Amino acid sequence: MNLARIILPLPVDRPYTYAVPEHFRHLVRVGRRVVVPFGKRKLAGVVVAEGAELDLKGYEAKEIIDVDIELTPMPQEVLKLTQWIAKYYMCSWGEAARAALPPGSAAPTARSRARTVTMVNLSPEAPSSPPTGNRQQAIIEQLKIWDAAEKLPVPQIHVLAECGGTAATLQRLEALGYIEFEVEVVDRSEGIMPAASLKDESIELHKEQTIAIDAITKQLDEGKYGCFLLHGVTGSGKTEVYLRALKHARDSGKTGIVLVPEISLTPQTVRRFRRRFGDDVAVLHSRMSLGERYDAWRGIAVGRYPIVIGPRSAVLAPLKNPGLIIVDEEHEASYKQYDPAPRYHARDVAVVRAMNNGATCILGSATPSLESLTNARDGKYQLLEMPERVPIQGSPATLPKVHIVDLRNEKELNARKENLSKRLVEAIEERIEKGEQAILLLNRRGFSPVMECSSCGWVPECPDCSVSMVYHKPLHHLRCHYCGQTARVPVTCGECKLPTLEFAGTGTQRLEEELQSKIPHIRQLRMDLDTTAGKGSHNTILDQFGKGNADVLLGTQMVAKGLDFDRVTLVGIIHAEAGLMLPDIRAEERAFQLLTQVSGRSGRAERAGEVILQSRQPGHPIIQFAIRHDFAGFAAYALETRVALGYPPAGRLVSITFSGPDDDKTRDLAEKWRACIDSRLPVVDRLGPSPAFVHKLKNRFRHQILLKIPLHVPASHVRTAIEAAGKAIGSLPHSYRLTVDIDPVGIV
Numbered sequence: 199m200n201l202a203r204i205i206l207p208l209p210v211d212r213p214y215t216y217a218v219p220e221h222f223r224h225l226v227r228v229g230r231r232v233v234v235p236f237g238k239r240k241l242a243g244v245v246v247a248e249g250a251e252l253d254l255k256g257y258e259a260k261e262i263i264d265v266d267i268e269l270t271p272m273p274q275e276v277l278k279l280t281q282w283i284a285k286y287y288m289c290s291w292g293e294a295a296r297a298a299l300p301p302g303s304a305a306p307t308a309r310s311r312a313r314t315v316t317m318v319n320l321s322p323e324a325p326s327s328p329p330t331g332n333r334q335q336a337i338i339e340q341l342k343i344w345d346a347a348e349k350l351p352v353p354q355i356h357v358l359a360e361c362g363g364t365a366a367t368l369q370r371l372e373a374l375g376y377i378e379f380e381v382e383v384v385d386r387s388e389g390i391m392p393a394a395s396l397k398d399e400s401i402e403l404h405k406e407q408t409i410a411i412d413a414i415t416k417q418l419d420e421g422k423y424g425c426f427l428l429h430g431v432t433g434s435g436k437t438e439v440y441l442r443a444l445k446h447a448r449d450s451g452k453t454g455i456v457l458v459p460e461i462s463l464t465p466q467t468v469r470r471f472r473r474r475f476g477d478d479v480a481v482l483h484s485r486m487s488l489g490e491r492y493d494a495w496r497g498i499a500v501g502r503y504p505i506v507i508g509p510r511s512a513v514l515a516p517l518k519n520p521g522l523i524i525v526d527e528e529h530e531a532s533y534k535q536y537d538p539a540p541r542y543h544a545r546d547v548a549v550v551r552a553m554n555n556g557a558t559c560i561l562g563s564a565t566p567s568l569e570s571l572t573n574a575r576d577g578k579y580q581l582l583e584m585p586e587r588v589p590i591q592g593s594p595a596t597l598p599k600v601h602i603v604d605l606r607n608e609k610e611l612n613a614r615k616e617n618l619s620k621r622l623v624e625a626i627e628e629r630i631e632k633g634e635q636a637i638l639l640l641n642r643r644g645f646s647p648v649m650e651c652s653s654c655g656w657v658p659e660c661p662d663c664s665v666s667m668v669y670h671k672p673l674h675h676l677r678c679h680y681c682g683q684t685a686r687v688p689v690t691c692g693e694c695k696l697p698t699l700e701f702a703g704t705g706t707q708r709l710e711e712e713l714q715s716k717i718p719h720i721r722q723l724r725m726d727l728d729t730t731a732g733k734g735s736h737n738t739i740l741d742q743f744g745k746g747n748a749d750v751l752l753g754t755q756m757v758a759k760g761l762d763f764d765r766v767t768l769v770g771i772i773h774a775e776a777g778l779m780l781p782d783i784r785a786e787e788r789a790f791q792l793l794t795q796v797s798g799r800s801g802r803a804e805r806a807g808e809v810i811l812q813s814r815q816p817g818h819p820i821i822q823f824a825i826r827h828d829f830a831g832f833a834a835y836a837l838e839t840r841v842a843l844g845y846p847p848a849g850r851l852v853s854i855t856f857s858g859p860d861d862d863k864t865r866d867l868a869e870k871w872r873a874c875i876d877s878r879l880p881v882v883d884r885l886g887p888s889p890a891f892v893h894k895l896k897n898r899f900r901h902q903i904l905l906k907i908p909l910h911v912p913a914s915h916v917r918t919a920i921e922a923a924g925k926a927i928g929s930l931p932h933s934y935r936l937t938v939d940i941d942p943v944g945i946v
Contacts, residue, residue, distance in 0.1 A: 201249030229271030430584030432798020452521020598807030725753030
């Protein structure tokens with residue numbers, strides 16, 4: 199190429215044309231990462247096409263500064279997918295492409311990221327007589343011992359540690375012809391992988407599993423796009439269906455992607471897939487170091503790893519020839535990216551990528567999203583149902599029995615401001631005596647969510663966010679769960695100055711303390727954002743629990759999803775109504791999914807399971823559906839409301855948020871935009887602008903407009919109107935921002 203069109207990680211939706219210096223022309227190709235000048239800065243972008251003189255419009259093209267030859271070019275298929283993401287989710291192509299590259303690739307200095315190690319080997323043409331120096335002789339003798347044991351080549355650092363000497367000693371031996379140096383690239387991602395040496399267990403399929411696998415393998419054999427909604431109750435064996443389908447795809451020479459919603463699920467999932475597929479599996483997630491993710495990305499791009507497992511960003515992995523894409527727990531909101539752009543939904547991107555490649559997509563869940571359920575009923579997806587758990591020793595396994603504790607009747611508990619009912623404590627003690635385990639769910643981290651003055655009602659709030667600060671006891675400070683700011687715990691009220699401050703409400707830290715006081719001999723592990731901040735912490739906690747080193751695993755929603763432990767026979771749900779009252783159309787759906795999912799962690803093996811659900815609203819329809827494991831009833835109930843109000847899946851949503859340092863100015867900009875959109879989308883309901891649920895976030899005020907779009911309105915028409923409204927209000931003042939979120943999963 200003499201000229202190259204390059205997309206840059208900027209919110210500007212157009213490629214820029216640069217000149218290719220002669221010494222780079224044999225290296226520059228579509229998909230290659232390059233470094234270019236942009237104003238006074240240097241930026242890293244991706245080549246998307248050959249440029250033309252017409253692109254320059256009379257201007258002289260600036261030259262490409264550097265070419266990243268270490269990073270494999272982005273596959274054309276992934277580049278095309280990022281172009282679709284940019285168009286659909288209304289961001290720039292460069293922003294979308296950035297999400298498909300290894301972290302840090304947008305930095306122009308991100309070069310030479312591969313780690314190498316110098317290896318030492320005996321030369322096949324070594325002199326017959328030994329070297330003269332004693333140290334040199336010792337090194338050669340040790341290398342011969344390693345050679346006899348078939349351990350050569352070995353890292354240079356190991357040779358020097360074993361035999362002494364310096365690098366100069368080895369360089370002299372190389373000059374004399376006794377040894378050879380080799381440079382090997384180290385794959386840092388291998389160090390995070392669970393062992394692959396475990397033998398895979400032989401599993402006999404039940405009827406519904408067989409039907410599902412037959413349908414999926416038939417679709418794979420056809421080599422055409424097809425999407426399945428695998429609706430199986432918790433413990434029905436969905437993972438075994440995934441494994442068999444992926445093996446069929448691999449036997450056909452295809453590659454595969456497995457998406458999981460949480461990093462906490464990755465170790466368990468990877469371990470099961472490694473048992474079946476060994477070293478073919480790579481993992482991608484945000485808790486890996488930049489070097490580990492870079493090496494994994496490169497290994498995937500060159501074909502070393504034909505199977506990729508990870509959270510949402512793994513859907514953009516540079517796999518070649520993808521034949522199967524699996525989205526486990528497809529209903530999870532964590533598949534949606536919020537900030538930065540692109541604000542994509544990995545489940546929907548997975549479907550599009552499968553469609554583009556003539557591949558098969560499996561969306562699996564015990565509690566499918568209403569959007570996916572509607573797509574299956576409308577014939578867009580093929581519905582596969584597994585309504586029974588995997589049989590145990592030939593007998594049908596049952597879902598756990600759910601018992602309700604009405605907290606309104608627990609007078610002593612309420613008087614002491616405690617959270618664990620007598621029934622739940624006794625059930626935990628009974629499990630401990632039997633050598634069984636329990637999981638407790640409280641979807642609120644910290645010690646106390648609110649610190650309040652009992653005299654005047656004053657609550658300490660974050661100075662930069664319009665939310666109360668949460669008390670964290672281990673560090674004895676207040677913390678904002680939105681921006682992370684901390685503050686000292688006040689001794690007196692900030693308003694009336696009286697020493698009448700009390701801790702209200704309960705978080706996982708407080709629950710942990712209460713459980714220890716009621717059962718002093720208990721062994722417990724806590725799993726929330728505070729205990730899993732460190733690298734590998736998810737795996738460590740789950741590994742300890744799986745080995746039986748704890749009686750109880752308590753935590754936030756992390757403990758509710760996908761975990762499979764044979765000894766867990768009890769699940770306790772603290773404050774089951776939490777989240778039901780949020781002003782969000784999906785609040786009830788998320789609550790039902792969470793209650794159903796965590797209940798399904800109990801009784802997954804030979805032992806029967808039990809769930810104790812504590813609530814002050816036991817008669818709420820959502821709780822009643824959950825205790826009966828009644829997904830069909832819940833879906834009918836929720837869809838009736840959605841259809842009546844025109845919310846997804848009976849319509850589409852777009853969220854427009856204006857943010858800035860001044861509240862009035864931010865609201866005025868939102869009002870101006872609303873006026874511009876009114877005439878352009880007359881058939882669309884427009885709600886707002888109104889202050890966002892969290893009005894002030896990180897010292898920026900936010901005002902939101904919600905567009906409710908009927909299904910018959912083309913998405914292209916909506917995009918055109920939104921772009922036109924943005925142009926009509928002109929460039930925003932410095933520090934003000936307009937954010938467009940297509941298909942938001944939450945509106946609070």
